[in-house]
Amino acid sequence: xxxxxxxxxxxxxxxxxxxxxxxxxxxxxxxxxxxxxxxxxxxxxxxxxxxxxxxxxxxxxxxxxxxxxxxxxxxxxxxxxxxxxxxxxxxxxxxxxxxxxxxxxxxxxxxxxxxxxxxxxxxxxxxxxxxxxxxxxxxxxxxxxxxxxxxxxxxxxxxxxxxxxxxxxxxxxxxxxxxxxxxxxxxxxxxxxxxxxxxxxxxxxxxxxxxxxxxxxxxxxxxxxxxxxxxxxxxxxxxxxxxx
Numbered sequence: 001x002x003x004x005x006x007x008x009x010x011x012x013x014x015x016x017x018x019x020x021x022x023x024x025x026x027x028x029x030x031x032x033x034x035x036x037x038x039x040x041x042x043x044x045x046x047x048x049x050x051x052x053x054x055x056x057x058x059x060x061x062x063x064x065x066x067x068x069x070x071x072x073x074x075x076x077x078x079x080x081x082x083x084x085x086x087x088x089x090x091x092x093x094x095x096x097x098x099x100x101x102x103x104x105x106x107x108x109x110x111x112x113x114x115x116x117x118x119x120x121x122x123x124x125x126x127x128x129x130x131x132x133x134x135x136x137x138x139x140x141x142x143x144x145x146x147x148x149x150x151x152x153x154x155x156x157x158x159x160x161x162x163x164x165x166x167x168x169x170x171x172x173x174x175x176x177x178x179x180x181x182x183x184x185x186x187x188x189x190x191x192x193x194x195x196x197x198x199x200x201x202x203x204x205x206x207x208x209x210x211x212x213x214x215x216x217x218x219x220x221x222x223x224x225x226x227x228x229x230x231x232x233x234x235x236x237x238x239x240x241x242x243x244x
Contacts (some may be wrong), residue, residue: 053089056096082120091134098138129169165203167216174223
């Protein structure tokens with residue numbers, strides 16, 4: 001807990017410009033050595049899923065590529081029971097292992113285990129748009145096309161109320177599914193892509209244009225183009241922000 005809190009705090013201090021890169025890396029290397037000193041098989045009572053999610057998230061934010069640390073944490077993660085994870089922890093972990101430089105074998109085994117974790121979570125109650133967005137974006141970018149995961153998260157997205165989505169989540173989910181659509185089709189996926197996209201389009205229309213920044217607008221428009229969606233009403237809605 002102390003290690004994860006320190007890493008998260010120093011990452012935030014660096015983001016705020018209060019700690020330099022060199023000092024931040026010294027702290028990260030020291031804490032990494034402490035974490036790796038715990039034998040993998042003795043993790044219980046020392047690390048839990050939330051701790052590891054915070055640690056990997058801090059490393060991803062700082063682009064701190066520590067191969068030994070990431071391999072060590074991956075081995076600990078794979079010893080945990082899936083019911084120890086919540087959706088936010090799962091999304092932070094897969095996002096970090098997508099973003100950071102990790103040995104391919106380490107990443108592959110980690111992603112395969114996280115697929116089991118994700119399927120263990122309840123589609124109706126456990127996910128929020130940010131978690132869905134982070135997970136499908138990571139799996140799509142890594143071309144780790146686990147049909148069951150994409151089916152499960154498509155169902156979760158469609159069960160999510162429209163008002164819960166923000167523009168970034170809409171754009172990321174649209175982009176991810178448009179990126180892997182053909183691969184899913186080739187594997188006999190049962191995701192109703194059209195229904196999912198229509199739900200996301202409805203969610204985007206639900207967002208107040210005043211709450212969008214120009215990057216949000218660009219991201220959603222790019223996602224629409226990738227998904228070959230033609231929704232004039234949504235385009236007009238997004239461009240209200242451009243004219244404000």
